[in-house]
Amino acid sequence: MRIDINADLGEGFGPYSIADDEALMPLITSANIACGYHAGDPVIMDRTVRLAQENGVDLGAHVSFPDRMGFGRRVIQMDATEIEKHVLYQLGALDAFARVTGQRIRHVNPHGALGNLASADAKTAEALVTAVRQFDPEIRFLVLPGSALEEAANAAGLSCWxxxxxxxxxxxxxxxxxRALPGAVIKDEAAVLARLLKLLRDGVVVTIDGETIDMPVHSILVHSDxxxxxxxxxxxRKALDDVGAAIVPLSKQA
Structure with missing residues (x-):
């Protein structure tokens, strides 16, 4: 089994920081970097891109609705064209910092409310896919299995992890x-690891209401906050090592 560990990084603003990016970066293989909309600024983006390079970590764009105050977790009403252009804008911003360090964006993982909407709503998903396809059709999407975003990307000839x-x-x-539901965010480490081991062993996850669903995956996300x-x-990482999984960046799983 070849699997990636990724995290959302660069989620600060000015002197404020959400997470310890320096501690997390050596432990992951792919980073979703905030592009200035829900978090991040030019200095933080540059620093995070360089930190990823030092650790051999793949770059991904963590695009969002323009919602710093709500950390990108609130839906902002936009039509498809607006969403497309806002995503394209964020890709261009991150690409500037990637280029000057000799790197490139490998994947896109939409953040928060935009990610939830793109997973469930075909029009939103198609707007994201249009933006990425115009910018660089070799960029892949990080998606929930069976989501509207996965379907839209596949229909457009783009690839997903x-x-x-x-x-x-x-x-x-x-x-x-x-997130408002009790138990939606799992804070107990033992419970998180138990779910992960069941996923690795059986390829399934138990839902919040007790049902079992298939969950084929390429990457495990650790929320940095x-x-x-x-x-x-x-x-x-230890759990993956114990079951003999090879921990490798997404770009090496093609």
Missing amino acids: RLFLADRAYAKDGQLAP TPGAAALAHAI
């Missing part, structure tokens, strides 16, 4: 359970 969120509960339709994220990433 399937993502498992280690600390988030799932609904029976394969979407993430809303989860308390104890670095320790959790260490534990996930």
Whole structure:
């Protein structure tokens, strides 16, 4: 088994930081970097891109609705063309920092409300796919298996990697359970690891309402803003090592 560990990084602003990117970066193989909309600024983006390069970590664009105050977790009403242009804008911003370090964007993982909407709504998914296809059709999407975004990307001839969120509960339709629901965010490390081991062993996950669904994946996400994220990433790496999985970046799983 070849599998990636990724995290959302660069999620600060000015002197403020959400997570310890320096501690997490050596533990992951792909990074979803905030592009200035829900978090991040030019200095932070540059620093995070260079940190990824130092650690041999793949670059991904963590695109979002323009919502710093709400950390990108609120839906902003936009038509498809607006979404497309806002995504294209963020790709261009991250690409500038990637280019000056000799790197390139390998994947796109939409953040928060934009990601949830793109997973469930075909028009939003198609807007993201249009933006990425225009910018660089070799960029892949990180997606929830069976989501509208995966379907839209495949229909447009783009490729996807399937993502498992280690600390988030799932609904029976394969979407993430809303954060407002009790148990939607799993904070107990033992529970996170138990879910991961079941996924690796059986290829399934138990949903928030007790049903079992198939969950084929290429990458495990560790939320950087989860308390104890670095320790959790260490534990996930050990669990993967214990079952003989090869931990490699997404770009080496093609």
